[in-house]
Structures are given as C-alpha cells and as structure tokens.
Amino acid sequence: MEEQVTQSTYVPFPPVAVPELSPKDLKLLKRDDFVRIEPGLFRMGSPDDEDGRMADEKIHTVTITKPYYIAKYEVTIELWNKLLPPLLKRDEKFYLTEEVERSFIRLRDIEKKAKSTPKSLQLDPTKGEFTIESLEEILSIFEKRLAQQKADAEKKKEVSWPPKEMDAALKQFKKFLRRRQNLPITFVSYPQAKSFCWRLTELAWRESSIPREMIYRLPTEAEWEYACRAGLTGVSGLEDGYQLSGINANVDGSKREDIIGKVQYLIAKKKLVHGNREKMIYPANAWGIFDMHGNVFEWCHDFYGPYPDQSTDPTGPIRGKKRVRRGGSFVRSAHQSRSASRHSVEPSWRGSETGFRLVIGYPL
Numbered sequence: 001m002e003e004q005v006t007q008s009t010y011v012p013f014p015p016v017a018v019p020e021l022s023p024k025d026l027k028l029l030k031r032d033d034f035v036r037i038e039p040g041l042f043r044m045g046s047p048d049d050e051d052g053r054m055a056d057e058k059i060h061t062v063t064i065t066k067p068y069y070i071a072k073y074e075v076t077i078e079l080w081n082k083l084l085p086p087l088l089k090r091d092e093k094f095y096l097t098e099e100v101e102r103s104f105i106r107l108r109d110i111e112k113k114a115k116s117t118p119k120s121l122q123l124d125p126t127k128g129e130f131t132i133e134s135l136e137e138i139l140s141i142f143e144k145r146l147a148q149q150k151a152d153a154e155k156k157k158e159v160s161w162p163p164k165e166m167d168a169a170l171k172q173f174k175k176f177l178r179r180r181q182n183l184p185i186t187f188v189s190y191p192q193a194k195s196f197c198w199r200l201t202e203l204a205w206r207e208s209s210i211p212r213e214m215i216y217r218l219p220t221e222a223e224w225e226y227a228c229r230a231g232l233t234g235v236s237g238l239e240d241g242y243q244l245s246g247i248n249a250n251v252d253g254s255k256r257e258d259i260i261g262k263v264q265y266l267i268a269k270k271k272l273v274h275g276n277r278e279k280m281i282y283p284a285n286a287w288g289i290f291d292m293h294g295n296v297f298e299w300c301h302d303f304y305g306p307y308p309d310q311s312t313d314p315t316g317p318i319r320g321k322k323r324v325r326r327g328g329s330f331v332r333s334a335h336q337s338r339s340a341s342r343h344s345v346e347p348s349w350r351g352s353e354t355g356f357r358l359v360i361g362y363p364l
Helices: 023-030 076-083 098-111 132-154 163-181 190-207 221-228
Strands: 033-035 040-042 060-064 068-071 215-217 297-304 310-312 322-325 340-346 359-361
Touching: 033 221, 040 221, 060 221, 060 340, 068 221, 076 163, 076 190, 098 132, 098 163, 098 221, 221 322, 310 322
Parallel strands: 060 310
Antiparallel strands: 033 068, 040 060, 068 359, 215 359, 297 322, 322 340
C-alpha cells in the first residue's frame, strides 16, 4: 500500500531566517513587471457553500512569513524565446489578419519590382505559414522600404506606396507582431518551467539584476492563491470577489451555468489573449496582477496533496505523482477558474492551456 504523504505528515528542515536585503538590493526589486507581496495570514480553500466547490478545497489558515515578488503577467512567448536556444524556441504557424495581410501583399509586390524576394516574403498568406521569426524579418524589410520611400518622396521621386500610408500600415504590422509575441507561452511541462526559472536566475545573477539571496521560481500553491485573492475572500480576486465571467476574465462564459455572479453578457473568446502591458484586455486584481483567472493554467511548485488544518509557508508534500496548476483557462468555466479551484496533472504534461508565472523569492 502506497503511503499517503500530506503537507502535515513530515518534518521539514528547520526554517531558514530571511536574510536582510540591502537598500541596493531592494532597489533592484522595484520593478514595473513584478508586485511585492507582503507577509500575511489568509484563509486558503473555500467554504462549503461556494459555487463550484470541490472536496479538495478544505478551508484552512495559512501564514506567509516571507515577502516575495510575483509577476504581473504570465510568461510570454517573447520572454521564452529570448532566453532559450533556437531548437527550444516556440514559433508555431498562424494566419495574418485581413488588414495585415493586405499590407504584406503590397510590400511583397514592391519588393518584387525591386527584385528583392527574401524567403519570408515568399510565404503564402492563404496557408497560415507565418511565424514570429518570419514576421520579425518582414518587419525589418518593411522599415527599410519605408525609409527608402521617404527618401524618394523628399527627392520628389515617384513612390509606389505613399510614406504616410505606409507608416500607418507599419504601425498595424508592429501591433500585430507584438500581440503574437505577448501571448502566454503554452505547451510547457513542469520540468521545462523549472528549467526556465533556473536559466533566468543564472542570467540575473550574472547581470546583478536580482539579489544573490533570491531566485526566479514558480510560486508555491499557497503563494499563488494568496496573490490571486488579493485580500478578498470570495470566488475571485476581482471586483467585489463574487463575480467571475467572460466579462472580467478570459474564461468560458458562454453559458449562464458557467459563470458566477450577476448576469450581464455571456462571453467566451475561446482563445488566448495577449499580455500587452500597454493595454491589457481584462482588469488586474486589487494588487495589480493580471490574468490570475482564466487565460492559461499556471504551474505551481507543489506536488498535489490534501490540505492540512493549518500551515506556515507550505510547499506541499515532499513527494507525489502530480504537480499543481492553478487559475483555470480560456476554455474552462468560471467555477474551474476560481481562486480556490485546484487542478493537478503529471509533471510531463504539456498542453495548449498550460503556462506559468514567475516569482522572485527566497529558495524553497
């Protein structure tokens, strides 16, 4: 019979005192893309009468004794690709929007007349052959051609695409590219997410961009829920804590029975949304963190296991078969995307609705 190892059936190593950070270190941690989460106490899990409650959500008191910094946004394709070697970069194929496709065709025709046909301009827009890498190459060509068109216009030469129109088209092209780059990374297993955190930590230490006492890592399940709730005790960390639908989060809100709270509109995008920091689609929670509900499931540090009656700085069972992921996704209902909702899968799982979020914190 396999031993059931819970969060309360083992004795952890003696807690390590939090090293005091210098003013210089604290300055490093003042960033626009991370939120400092102060130590505190909260009720983790859900009450018996909460909509969508499952049996593994036993409500209990958790104490967080160490500050940590959680990313405002999920890890994006752009950040993933910047850090990893070419063979591990994510570059799936996709179609262009109608507006961007028209600009591509017009640029391609101009380049053909100039007898310039790089590989990226030979792609067929009707076949969905474009990748982020090919768009980046096209962008470079676009910018060079615009500069040439402007120079020709200043010299009173005939231009095939008026610079003002071309400039507007270029802005739309850049906007489209940025949205693709800012989609959350998906199809990432737990070991891949952990490896990414360590790569980023090594780079940050070399560049002295985070304190040596801290690392990039996945949040613990308790850290995740504490940050998600943002001081609220309801089903979500949004609005008053009792509303969750396709209006305030990227969840499947296409049916009345799939949403929680007031009925306004039934909305389901059924696709990932970008983390464009200039203009986010859905509101942040009270602590300034985006997309904690829906969009993609986010890996947590912990093995999955039953909750104890109470705990301090829990990190989950010491062993297990499945890892925790939290937050629901763009194809999950509001009930499956609540603050307390728990999900677990094999660590090797890689899926279209699974990504992760970074924490800068003390080693676990």
